[in-house]
Amino acid sequence: MSERLNLNDAEARAILRAVHAAAIEAALPGPAMRGHIPPPPRGRCVVVGAGKASAAMAAALDRALHEAWGPQVPVSGVVATRYGHAVAAGRIEIVEAGHPVPDANSVMAARRVMSAVAGLGPDDLVIALVSGGGSACMEWPVDGMELDDLRALGRALLESGAGIGEINLVRRHLSRVKGGRLAAAAAPARVYTLLISDIPGDDPAAIASGPTLADGTTAQDALAIIERYGLPVPNAVRRAMLVAPACTAAGEYRIIASPQQALIAAADKARELGLTPLLLGDAIEAEARELGRVMAGIALSVRQWGQPVAAPALLLSGGEASVTLAGGSFGKGGRNTELALSLALSLQGAPGIWALAADSDGIDGSEDAAGAIIAPDTLTRGADQALNGADFLARHDSYSYFAALDDLLITGPTLTNVNDIRLILVA
Numbered sequence: 202m203s204e205r206l207n208l209n210d211a212e213a214r215a216i217l218r219a220v221h222a223a224a225i226e227a228a229l230p231g232p233a234m235r236g237h238i239p240p241p242p243r244g245r246c247v248v249v250g251a252g253k254a255s256a257a258m259a260a261a262l263d264r265a266l267h268e269a270w271g272p273q274v275p276v277s278g279v280v281a282t283r284y285g286h287a288v289a290a291g292r293i294e295i296v297e298a299g300h301p302v303p304d305a306n307s308v309m310a311a312r313r314v315m316s317a318v319a320g321l322g323p324d325d326l327v328i329a330l331v332s333g334g335g336s337a338c339m340e341w342p343v344d345g346m347e348l349d350d351l352r353a354l355g356r357a358l359l360e361s362g363a364g365i366g367e368i369n370l371v372r373r374h375l376s377r378v379k380g381g382r383l384a385a386a387a388a389p390a391r392v393y394t395l396l397i398s399d400i401p402g403d404d405p406a407a408i409a410s411g412p413t414l415a416d417g418t419t420a421q422d423a424l425a426i427i428e429r430y431g432l433p434v435p436n437a438v439r440r441a442m443l444v445a446p447a448c449t450a451a452g453e454y455r456i457i458a459s460p461q462q463a464l465i466a467a468a469d470k471a472r473e474l475g476l477t478p479l480l481l482g483d484a485i486e487a488e489a490r491e492l493g494r495v496m497a498g499i500a501l502s503v504r505q506w507g508q509p510v511a512a513p514a515l516l517l518s519g520g521e522a523s524v525t526l527a528g529g530s531f532g533k534g535g536r537n538t539e540l541a542l543s544l545a546l547s548l549q550g551a552p553g554i555w556a557l558a559a560d561s562d563g564i565d566g567s568e569d570a571a572g573a574i575i576a577p578d579t580l581t582r583g584a585d586q587a588l589n590g591a592d593f594l595a596r597h598d599s600y601s602y603f604a605a606l607d608d609l610l611i612t613g614p615t616l617t618n619v620n621d622i623r624l625i626l627v628a
Contacts, residue, residue: 208513208553208628210576217557217574217624220470220515221610225561227466228617230258230397233457234265239393241270244324247390248278248293249314249383251339252332252409253562254397256282256295257616259330262395263291279317280330281310281338283564286614301567302355303340308348311341311378318383321390327413329383329392329452333399333618334562335409336369341377343445345438351375353433361430362525364486365400365407371432372410374423374442380406380416385450387413392452398459399561399620401484401520405454415451460484460519460619463561467622471515476626479503479510481518483620489522489536490594493543496625500554503627512553516625524597532598535565537572537621538609542599544625545575546590552577556625559610562618568600570609572621582606 208216226232246266248259259280266276278293283300296313298306318327342351354375358368373380384392394413396405406414420442427434460483468478481499485492499516502508510516522536537558544556559565559572583590586605593602603609 213555213576213626213628214574216474217555217626219474220467220624221557221559221622223470224463224467224622225615225617228397228458228463228561228619230254230617231261233397234258234261237395237455237457238265238269239326241274242324242326242391244322245275246326246328247317247321248276248328248330249280249317250330251281251310251335251412252397253283253286253300253334253618254332254616255280255330255335256287256290258332258395258397259290259293259295260288262328262330263293279313281307281314281335283334283338286616288616298338300334300337301359302352303337303348305348307338307340311339314339314383315378315386318387318390321387323389325390327387327390327392329394329413331394331409331412332397333409333620335412336372336379339378339412343375343377343438343441345435345441346375350435357432360526361432362488362523363426363430364523365521366404367426369407369410370418371423371426373416373418374420375434375438376410379410379412381411381414381448381450383412384414384452385448388450394452394454396454396456397618398456399618401486401620403456403459405456413452414454415449416447419447420445458617458619463619463622464517464519467517467624476513476515477510478515478517481516483519485518485520487522489524489539490543492522493540494547496623497544497547500548500625500627501551504551504553512627514627516627518623519620521620526597532593532596533568533600534597535560535568535572535600537565538570538599538603539594539597540623541573541575542590542594542602545579546594550577550580553628554625557610558621558623561615561620561622563612563615569611570600571612572610573603574608574610579606579608
């Protein structure tokens with residue numbers, strides 16, 4: 202125990218990286234695909250999908266189908282992913298498109314996916330590969346909304362402070378492909394969806410805005426969010442939403458990887474390294490800077506009082522924080538780097554506490570970092586370079602602060618997406 206209480210900086214950072222790697226490994230599509238292959242259809246199999254992990258899911262699925270079914274079942278399809286996340290997927294074509302805001306390729310991808318499932322019969326099988334990020338990578342706006350309208354809405358949603366559930370609810374009601382509409386287009390073929398969840402609570406209809414699952418929300422629900430955040434939706438579209446029929450298409454689904462699954466693997470790794478893990482929850486949502494303050498309070502309680510767990514301990518949590526931008530000019534940052542900077546400021550250099558906050562897909566918002574690592578000397582090293590952490594936080598420039606300290610966590614695309622992973626080591 203005493204050895205762990207005297208971790209040096211390099212040892213503490215190595216522990217955080219090892220635990221983070223274990224969480225990512227547990228959520229990778231290849232291992233996760235095992236046990237979820239359906240029986241072969243009498244007809245053909247068409248694979249479609251969208252999301253940051255969907256290309257890797259397609260590659261794993263193509264291999265698994267070949268092993269399980271052999272070459273006699275015709276397999277084809279098209280899957281959309283974010284730029285830079287494509288991998289070779291055998292018989293399944295991969296297209297890249299915009300994220301977090303849709304672009305022309307997103308619309309092209311949606312049209313191609315809808316075309317791929319058109320004209321299928323009851324003997325055919327559609328396997329949909331859906332992961333977080335699919336809401337932007339595959340998009341086709343409803344009548345009355347142009348792509349520029351949808352891009353403006355996407356930016357406004359991301360800057361509003363709305364939760365991911367609210368964001369995807371609005372998206373479902375403004376799309377021709379989401380909220381079960383892809384499954385409806387595939388009828389009467391059987392639709393079987395494999396999901397990697399990035400949604401707090403794992404609501405399957407909310408993952409990538411649920412293209413193949415029935416939507417239990419209403420247009421009134423979406424309009425209430427639009428009004429709450431003052432979102433730029435044309436009045437004609439608002440009126441049309443009120444008379445649009447609900448989509449009740451329902452397909453089978455399996456969640457093959459989730460935030461909880463990743464955090465459990467991380468907790469197991471922490472035990473292996475001699476730490477007591479405390480899993481705070483996989484669906485913790487709040488404004489990033491506020492969540493940083495709360496997490497700091499818990500860590501300080503562990504350090505001083507041994508509550509709610511005795512040190513040496515690792516506090517684990519998942520979910521999706523939000524960042525509200527209102528007026529002024531802003532720097533570079535994401536929700537995880539913002540949370541990490543707020544955590545460092547709240548801890549004020551308390552000894553024996555290190556932390557890592559990162560998006561599991563490897564991209565914290567729109568920058569090239571997954572997140573950041575903080576240490577007891579984060580603020581003093583910043584001050585040595587005349588960097589004021591509070592000023593960087595105030596202008597949402599957390600990326601730049603951690604870049605100057607060489608404390609960004611750069612993983613590149615991980616090819617999975619189970620939302621944010623936060624680790625606080627109290628030694």
